[in-house]
Amino acid sequence: MKQHLKTGLILAVFMLASGLLVSIVYNLVSPYLEEGDIANTLKAIEEVLKDPTSGSLIISNVPKDKKTLDEAIWKENPDGILYTSSKGAKVYSPSYMFKEDGKEIYVLTVSGLGFGGEVKSIISLIKESNELKLNKIELLDYSQETPGLGSKIGEENVKSRFFNIPQTGLTSGIRVDKDARVNIPTEALDSYKEQGIVKTSDVMTGATITARAVADSINAAVEFLNQEGVLKAELKEVLPEPIEPQEEVDWNVILQAIIRILIDSKTGEYLVSNIPTNVRDLESSIWKENPDGVLYTSSKGAKVYSPSYKFTEDSKEIYILNIAGSRGFGGEVKSLVSFVKENDALKLNKIEVLDYSQETPGLGSKIGEEKVKERFYSIPLPGLISGIKVDKDAGVSVPAEALDSYKEQGIVKTSDVMTGATITARAVADSINAAVEFLKQEGVIY
Amino acid sequence: MADIKNFTNGLIKNNPTFVQVLGICPTLATTTSAKNALGMGLATLFALLLSNIVISLIRKIVPENVRIPIYIVVIASFVTVIDLLMHGFLPELWESLGIFIPLIVVNCIIMGRAEAFASKNGVVDSIFDALGNGLGFTGALFLVGSVRELIGNGSILGINVWGNTFKIPLLILAPGAFLTLGMLLAMFNTIGNAKKNQKKKAGAKK
Numbered sequence: 001m002k003q004h005l006k007t008g009l010i011l012a013v014f015m016l017a018s019g020l021l022v023s024i025v026y027n028l029v030s031p032y033l034e035e036g037d038i039a040n041t042l043k044a045i046e047e048v049l050k051d052p053t054s055g056s057l058i059i060s061n062v063p064k065d066k067k068t069l070d071e072a073i074w075k076e077n078p079d080g081i082l083y084t085s086s087k088g089a090k091v092y093s094p095s096y097m098f099k100e101d102g103k104e105i106y107v108l109t110v111s112g113l114g115f116g117g118e119v120k121s122i123i124s125l126i127k128e129s130n131e132l133k134l135n136k137i138e139l140l141d142y143s144q145e146t147p148g149l150g151s152k153i154g155e156e157n158v159k160s161r162f163f164n165i166p167q168t169g170l171t172s173g174i175r176v177d178k179d180a181r182v183n184i185p186t187e188a189l190d191s192y193k194e195q196g197i198v199k200t201s202d203v204m205t206g207a208t209i210t211a212r213a214v215a216d217s218i219n220a221a222v223e224f225l226n227q228e229g230v231l232k233a234e235l236k237e238v239l240p241e242p243i244e245p246q247e248e249v250d251w252n253v254i255l256q257a258i259i260r261i262l263i264d265s266k267t268g269e270y271l272v273s274n275i276p277t278n279v280r281d282l283e284s285s286i287w288k289e290n291p292d293g294v295l296y297t298s299s300k301g302a303k304v305y306s307p308s309y310k311f312t313e314d315s316k317e318i319y320i321l322n323i324a325g326s327r328g329f330g331g332e333v334k335s336l337v338s339f340v341k342e343n344d345a346l347k348l349n350k351i352e353v354l355d356y357s358q359e360t361p362g363l364g365s366k367i368g369e370e371k372v373k374e375r376f377y378s379i380p381l382p383g384l385i386s387g388i389k390v391d392k393d394a395g396v397s398v399p400a401e402a403l404d405s406y407k408e409q410g411i412v413k414t415s416d417v418m419t420g421a422t423i424t425a426r427a428v429a430d431s432i433n434a435a436v437e438f439l440k441q442e443g444v445i446y
Numbered sequence: 447m448a449d450i451k452n453f454t455n456g457l458i459k460n461n462p463t464f465v466q467v468l469g470i471c472p473t474l475a476t477t478t479s480a481k482n483a484l485g486m487g488l489a490t491l492f493a494l495l496l497s498n499i500v501i502s503l504i505r506k507i508v509p510e511n512v513r514i515p516i517y518i519v520v521i522a523s524f525v526t527v528i529d530l531l532m533h534g535f536l537p538e539l540w541e542s543l544g545i546f547i548p549l550i551v552v553n554c555i556i557m558g559r560a561e562a563f564a565s566k567n568g569v570v571d572s573i574f575d576a577l578g579n580g581l582g583f584t585g586a587l588f589l590v591g592s593v594r595e596l597i598g599n600g601s602i603l604g605i606n607v608w609g610n611t612f613k614i615p616l617l618i619l620a621p622g623a624f625l626t627l628g629m630l631l632a633m634f635n636t637i638g639n640a641k642k643n644q645k646k647k648a649g650a651k652k
Contacts, residue, residue, distance in 0.1 A: 007509045010512070011515060011516060014516050014519050018522070021527065025526075025531070029530045032534035036534065145544070
């Protein structure tokens, strides 16, 4: 006990001594830190009050100390924050306004979320004859950005890409070229600024996040000025441009797949007598379609795509649906599935997996193999209604000879033929469930 | 019984970076330019020197079972002091080194020297040891930083060597750090092995 107390006491003494040392040094250094901060702020403000092209000062009496700077305060807030945008970019208090020859110059301290933390800058916006433009920007703090990459934002040739953005650009929202997905030739920098697109990818390779933080912070400043009535404009929401879908539907592949799933999974014979032989035949069999392209979306994000097909033969109705499970490993897993309705009983006949290009080769991509696909064949109505699950998710071990009896419970064994790729198999199961829900909604089953 | 061997040992024979392969995180991350590398090396050197002195002084009063927390407190205090001083007086360097200054606390070279040397030896020897290891680390960082800046940007310490005529910007990016360090390690290992073989041969002849 005594030993413990002694040890603890020694430890406490060291902690106190180190705390004392750090506090003494902090007290010694803090005036320099503060001085440095104010000097930095004043320097940055002077810098942003220059015209980016001529380099001469826009106003005659630039603040030289804290007192004169305080006189120019425009808006302030005891919280320290004047505005926070939806993207977490901030406008800090205080903000300054200078007036000179009919011009109003707003100087704001802003920040956006960068790679390692906030990227703080001072920006100046000039309002002249009801037109607002971004004049200049000075970076204050980007110490958390990666040295050599994001930290390049402080360099003149990078910063200058954000200079002189006209009102049209500001109101459309500032984006960096990577996010806007455009390739800007160096001579067209200014015309793209009118659309709010700033090229940084050439001067700051591999550091989109830092550049985006600056763009976000400028947007926050514009939103703030709009809120304060300086700028009366409709602001556009900035969203990254979606990647253009480049897929061309290959109808031949679909036709071949449809022909394959029109084969009865049990007997191996065709379910219909007049098999579609070309795309026009298919069109005449369309059952439901939707100009949106999507017929149904399940709660798990699995989709039934338009169009769907229906064939009738004797007393049988055969439904063919385009389905996709959204939660594959790398993206959507698309398949075509056929259902047969006979005597009011529905069963899943066959499934053909069309697109699994995003799944891991050798693991999830096995879903295209016959021995894996056939595990989903011939699922009877009770199984469909209880919802399809793969054995891993159901937490059961299905013996190989009991595959069919488990299908009646909706449990499909994939773990043996497709080890380590539950996610892909689950995506297919989800998409089948979406198809069943869709058929239920359309009154095919009750 | 101060011994100059304690100095040369850390500097060359047991160089923390190239022989012991310690402190690799800052070696990889802060060597994007020779100046950053030098700043990081010197900051580590000071932290190592101060912590070695203090730990060697207190080695007899520190109870065995709480020595590690005490060493960490000592190291962390000095690193915080260095961080504050750099922020106050060298703001530009402080800005470009960013998070890596506070991370000196967990640099295994400092902890390693405290545990392996300073806690067992006198003050003067500990100072020699700290200077040897610290300069060895600084030199290694400066070398890696210079190579990366030279090949990646055509300059050393911001001074143009061949400018834009030959540049592989990859060397400034993260993969470049691994490549450069790997090449230099291979080079120094080859030299070390060659020397060992020479000594063996010389010994055999005797």
